[in-house]
Amino acid sequence: xxxxxxGSRIVLVTFITLMGAFxxxxxxGQFFAPLxxxxxWSLAVLSLAVSLNMVTWGIxxxxxxxxxxxxxxxxxxxxxxxxxxxxxxxxxTITQLWQFFVYYGVLTAIGFAGCGSMAxxxxxxxxxxxxxxxMLSRSSMGMNIGQLLLLPLAGLLIALASFRMAFFILGVIMxxxxxxxxxxxxxxxxxxxxxxxxxxxxxxxxxxHNATLKEAIQSKEFWLATAGFASCGFTLYLVTIxxxxxxxxxxxxxxxxGQLLGxxxxxxxxxxxxxxxxxxxxxKKNILVFLYIxxxxxxxxxxxSPGIWQLYLFAIIYGVSSxxxxxxxxxxxxxxxxxxxxGSILGFSWFIHQIFAAIGVFLGGYLRSxxxxxxxxxxxxxxxxVFAVILTLFIKDTAVTVKDNTVTS
Numbered sequence: 001x002x003x004x005x006x007g008s009r010i011v012l013v014t015f016i017t018l019m020g021a022f023x024x025x026x027x028x029g030q031f032f033a034p035l036x037x038x039x040x041w042s043l044a045v046l047s048l049a050v051s052l053n054m055v056t057w058g059i060x061x062x063x064x065x066x067x068x069x070x071x072x073x074x075x076x077x078x079x080x081x082x083x084x085x086x087x088x089x090x091x092x093t094i095t096q097l098w099q100f101f102v103y104y105g106v107l108t109a110i111g112f113a114g115c116g117s118m119a120x121x122x123x124x125x126x127x128x129x130x131x132x133x134x135m136l137s138r139s140s141m142g143m144n145i146g147q148l149l150l151l152p153l154a155g156l157l158i159a160l161a162s163f164r165m166a167f168f169i170l171g172v173i174m175x176x177x178x179x180x181x182x183x184x185x186x187x188x189x190x191x192x193x194x195x196x197x198x199x200x201x202x203x204x205x206x207x208x209h210n211a212t213l214k215e216a217i218q219s220k221e222f223w224l225a226t227a228g229f230a231s232c233g234f235t236l237y238l239v240t241i242x243x244x245x246x247x248x249x250x251x252x253x254x255x256x257x258g259q260l261l262g263x264x265x266x267x268x269x270x271x272x273x274x275x276x277x278x279x280x281x282x283x284k285k286n287i288l289v290f291l292y293i294x295x296x297x298x299x300x301x302x303x304x305s306p307g308i309w310q311l312y313l314f315a316i317i318y319g320v321s322s323x324x325x326x327x328x329x330x331x332x333x334x335x336x337x338x339x340x341x342x343g344s345i346l347g348f349s350w351f352i353h354q355i356f357a358a359i360g361v362f363l364g365g366y367l368r369s370x371x372x373x374x375x376x377x378x379x380x381x382x383x384x385x386v387f388a389v390i391l392t393l394f395i396k397d398t399a400v401t402v403k404d405n406t407v408t409s
Contacts, residue, residue, distance in 0.1 A: 065347020137276025
C-alpha cells in the first residue's frame with residue numbers, strides 16, 4: 001500500500017484520551033476537602049457520589065458498547081469526552097449537594113463509560129490483531145500517566161486558585177484537547193482509509209471469527225475471563241478509594257495516600273509496557289495469570305502489614321498488577337470473539353467489573369466502620385484473586401467457534 005499505516009496514530013490518540021478520561025474521573029477525592037470546608041458536606045456523603053459514579057459507569061458500559069458496534073468508536077468517544085468535559089465545567093458552578101451527585105455521580109460517569117478503557121480498547125482492537133496486546137498496553141499507559149499528571153494538577157489548582165477553577169480547567173482540557181484530537185485524527189476501521197489491521201493482509205484472515213453478544217454470553221470462556229475481571233474491579237477500587245484512609249489509620253499523613261497511589265501508577269506504567277512487549281511471546285493468558293498472582297501477593301502482604309514502610313512496598317507490587325490487567329483481558333476477549341460485537345461484549349464484561357468495584361468500595365468502608373480496620377476487606381480481595389487465578393488457568397488459547405465466520409472481501 002502507498003498510504004502510510006496510521007495505526008500508531010490511533011494508539012497515540014487513545015493514549016491521550018485515556019489520560020484525560022482517567023485523570024478527570026479519579027480526581028474526585030481531591031475535591032472532598034474543599035467541598036467539606038465550603039459546604040460542610042461529610043466524607044460519607046461525598047463518597048456516595050463516587051459509588052454512584054461507579055455504578056452509573058458500569059450500567060452504561062453495555063449501552064455505550066452497543067453504540068460503538070452500531071455507530072463506531074469515533075463518534076461515541078468524542079461525544080462522551082464532550083459530556084465529561086461539560087460535566088466538570090458544571091461542577092465548577094455547584095452550590096447544592098444534589099448538583100455534585102448529578103454532575104459528577106451521573107453525567108461524568110456516563111461520559112467516562114463512552115471514552116474510557118472499553119471504548120478505546122475496541123478502537124485499538126479494530127486496528128491491531130497480531131500486535132493487539134502490545135498496542136492495547138501502550139494506549140492503556142495513558143490511564144497511569146493521566147493519574148500522574150492530572151491528579152497533582154487538580155491539587156495544585158485547588159491550592160493556588162479554588163476548587164471551582166480546578167473543575168473548570170480540567171473540563172476545558174477534555175473539550176479543547178481530547179475532543180478535537182478524536183474528531184480530526186481517528187478513523188473507526190482500517191478499511192476506511194484502504195488499510196488492513198496491523199497493515200498486513202494476513203491479519204485480515206486471522207480476524208475471521210466474530211461472535212455476537214448472545215454467543216459470547218453462552219460461552220464458558222466469556223464467563224471465565226469476566227469472573228476473573230470482576231475480582232480486578234473489586235480489588236482495584238478497594239485500593240484506589242481506601243488506601244489513603246488506611247495510610248492515615250497507620251499513622252501516615254493525609255498526603256501519603258496520594259504519594260502511594262502515584263508510586264503505584266508509576267509501577268503500573270512500567271509494567272504495562274513490559275507486559276505488552278512480552279504478551280506475544282508468552283501468551284496473553286500466561287501474562288494474565290502472572291498479574292493476578294502478583295496482585296494476590298500484594299493483597300496478602302497488605303493484610304499482614306502493620307507499618308508505613310510496608311505500604312511503599314505494597315504500592316510497588318500492587319502497581320505492577322493494577323492497570324496492566326485491563327488491556328490483557330481486553331486482548332483475550334478480542335482474540336476469542338472478534339471485533340464485530342466487541343463493544344457489546346466488552347461492555348457487558350465491564351458492567352460486571354464495575355458492579356464488583358462498587359461492592360469493593362462499599363464493603364471496604366462498611367467493614368472499616370464496623371471492625372475499625374480494613375483487614376477483612378483485604379483478605380476478601382485476596383480470596384477473590386485466588387479464584388481469578390484458578391479460573392484464568394481454565395481459559396483456552398483458541399478462539400471461540402461461532403455459527404458464521406464467513407468473510408467477504
